[in-house]
Amino acid sequence: MELKKYVEKYLNDERVIYHKVLHGGISRALNAGISLVTAEYIARQDSDDEWMPWHLDFLLNELEQNDKLDIIGSKVDADRNKLQGGIKRNNFNNLSGExxxxxxxxxxxxxxxxxxxxxxxxxxxxxxxxxxxxxxxWHLWACMVTKDNALVMNTLTAYYGLPEEDNKGMIFRSRLAKSRGLRLEDVLE
Structure with a gap:
């Protein structure tokens, strides 16, 4: 489906701008989008990814409380069922700094x-x-991150949609991990 058909229902919202870019690769398209942004913060999402309803509030709150932070992320899972329920926050395993x-x-x-x-x-x-x-x-994060301006929160806030062939691979990896007494998250880290 052409993207315009997908976003048409949002075009009445003054915050949404539809700008068609000729195909020149993902990086050029992302840079074109960034050049149009008028807000201080940018959140990126693919059409097959889902956020928990509180994802933006949760991460923006953390970002705004720490002036040093330029970039923040959280945990994601390929299992949509894990998105049910409330916040399962674990501050002790956040990843930041050196x-x-x-x-x-x-x-x-x-x-x-x-x-x-x-x-x-x-x-x-x-x-x-x-x-x-x-x-x-990955290249952009590596260029952006210093020892004190980034945080990956150990809190699940999103579901990562996988193409069918990747999903089959994940199922295999999950079964293999379980057969060895491991969790899929341990194998992927």
Whole structure:
């Protein structure tokens, strides 16, 4: 389905702008979108991802309480059923500071569908690099994150929709993990 048909019902909302960009890769499209943003913060989401109703309030509250933060994210799960219920917050296992900065060199610690960042920080980092399509988010986070400006909260706030072939792979990985006495989350980390 063409995107315009999907968003037409939102076009009466003055906060929504529809801007068609010729296909030139995900990074160019994201940079075009960022250039149109007039707000201080940007939250990114794919059409097959779902946020818990309190996702934005929860992360924005944390972001606004700490002036040093430029980027914040949370946990995500591929199991839609885990989105039921209230906040299951665990402050003791949040990832930030030097530990996050170090781990980011080896693994993408943020899931793009949970991230909220300051527009100014993205612009200062140079935006998305078109040469990095495929790992554009990870590259941007690595350019943005210093030792004290980022936080990944250990709180599940989103469901990450997987294409059918990835979902089958996740089911296999989940069964394999269980057969070895592990949780899928442990295998994926």
């Amino acid at each position: 530990e996050l900065w170090f781990k980011l060199a080896y693994k993408n610690m943020f899931n793009h569908s949970t991230v909220i960042y300051k527009k100014s920080a993205v612009e200062e980092a140079g935006g998305y690099d078109p040469e990095c399509d495929g790992f554009e988010d």
